[in-house]
Amino acid sequence: MNSRHSIQLQAQTISQRLAAFTTHLKLDEVPQDVRERAKHLMLDSIGLSYATLKLPYATSTLAAMQELGTGEATVFGHRERLALRDAMLLNGLLIHSLDFDDTHARGVIHSTASALPCAFNLAEREDASGADLLLAYLCAMEVSTRIGAAAKSGFHHAGFHPTGLAAVFGCSLAAARLLDLNEEAARHAQGIALSMASGNLEFLQDGAWTKRLHPGWAAVAGTTAATLAKHGYIGPGAPYEGRFGLYALYLKTSPDAPDLALATHGLGETWEIDDVSLKPIPACHFTHASSDAAVALYREHRVSADEIERVVVRVPEATIPIVCEPVANKQKPANSYDAQFSIPYIVATGLLRGRFTLDDLDPAALTDKEVRALAARVTHEADPDTTFPRHYTGEVIVYTRDGQRLAHREAINRGSADRPLSNDDIVAKFYDNAQRGVSREEAERICEAVLSLDRQPARALANVLRASQ
Incomplete structure (x- = not known):
């Protein structure tokens, strides 16, 4: 200067x-x-x-x-x-x-x-x-x-x-x-x-x-x-x-x-x-690391909904009132905005569909019975190792009915300053969105x-x- x-x-x-x-x-x-x-x-x-x-x-x-x-x-x-x-x-x-x-x-x-x-x-x-x-x-x-x-x-x-x-x-x-x-x-x-x-x-x-x-x-x-x-x-x-x-x-x-x-x-x-x-996905930034963790588990394990007993998601404590509470609302989002601020819905979608896109905010997606049933088995707890607010951390832990514990942690959310999208990534995202109109x-x-x-x-x-x- x-x-x-x-x-x-x-x-x-x-x-x-x-x-x-x-x-x-x-x-x-x-x-x-x-x-x-x-x-x-x-x-x-x-x-x-x-x-x-x-x-x-x-x-x-x-x-x-x-x-x-x-x-x-x-x-x-x-x-x-x-x-x-x-x-x-x-x-x-x-x-x-x-x-x-x-x-x-x-x-x-x-x-x-x-x-x-x-x-x-x-x-x-x-x-x-x-x-x-x-x-x-x-x-x-x-x-x-x-x-x-x-x-x-x-x-x-x-x-x-x-x-x-x-x-x-x-x-x-x-x-x-x-x-x-x-x-x-x-x-x-x-x-x-x-x-x-x-x-x-x-x-x-x-x-x-x-x-x-x-x-x-x-x-x-x-x-x-x-x-x-x-x-x-x-x-x-x-x-x-x-x-x-x-x-x-x-x-x-x-x-x-x-x-x-x-x-x-x-x-x-x-x-x-x-x-x-x-943002690499169309949801509250506080959910991104958890979403990516869920998608990573989908790609690695492909566990079906019937095999999953329960899911625990670790998020920064300060974000819990925004994306995890009230629990009943988050587990059954009534509209697209509810869904964008719902750890249970976003994680359940990632675990079962391997993605979270604008299409997952459509009315038909919000009422998908399989996703809703799994979202009801998603709970949360404070992440003891978070670096929030520098990073919006997230960890997804899946407990299966046969006793397995499957976990994936995203310590730095994709798209953040320490893990940024490139300018070329931004251009690609622009075309994906602009061509909807x-x-x-x-x-x-x-x-x-x-x-x-x-x-x-x-x-x-x-x-x-x-x-x-």
Whole structure:
């Protein structure tokens, strides 16, 4: 990091430091491999949006946004245009709805699902360059992931969805960047955003659709906060460390104190995108290692359902309330969202089918009698050797009726920063998902446009995404 940035980051509050960093950052200061990874993360998310186009929650949200009004902003994969913030909301939902999008492990946050809609739609409106879009996206990613990481998993413990809470701050600074705000205004944008940070985990109780709104809503709120700041609106000066700031207010029931230093440590020197994990299966990241362990046992032993007496799954203790409890709900998922957060269902599917894909979220798969019967025999316990939250560990132990004990452990979840998917893997995943909504030829045009983003206007990408339906 250059000396100018070093001086600027001596500011006292977190919001001042983040404002200084994002306001003055230049794209050529970002390592080339980080820029390339960023474009591939965007590609992954855009592919997911095409796999979601015709699903009920997507069509319902489009109808609701159209009722609120029209505009000129592009929605991924649609010819219809919406008002700026309504398009952000829907684009975030399209990316996040399948729960197949990227996750920052320490922040436990789906960062691209908010950062991309905010940067994309605002860059389109401002007629910004693709390079400016990419830089704004990078600013959002750095800030949102760091704000999430500083909570040390405490947001989840308190019943909040970190994506909704932390991402609003990253989006406020991405918007500030595209609106050309100065440091003071960017600081105010974060203070204003504090009043807009929201998102809870109540959807886990009954598979409600609300979680799907959280990333897009963060983009909406961050953009609103930055626009207010642009016009002189004053926000609190210490939105993070204040008496009623983010961490004091939202972590009252957390067993661990937040580490506020993580919010700004190494800004401009270490890049949080390097710690963003890509999902190899369409389910909560907390289930991935267990899923892979189950698939490994299927490939090695091919044990039938009738041969299995019971299954024990070891997972990080902090994830148990999310993917293992309440037990009755997890063993009999009522819908696709329940299934994506169900260790019993995902492990049973892996043991019997040797996979977990989008097809396993179809209604027919959810009611498969053999899978359901085995899921009822799946229990859980805390993993004593976990390295969570750095890794989302998982171990599956199968006890057979003839007395065998079969076990497989995944100490590092596939797709994590320490076991990453390659850029080529991401491209392959993009095509698998995008072709659920468009032809191979159209998917190729989208891929080319995203990966050449920094060499064209933002509206050029918008034209490709809007025309591809």
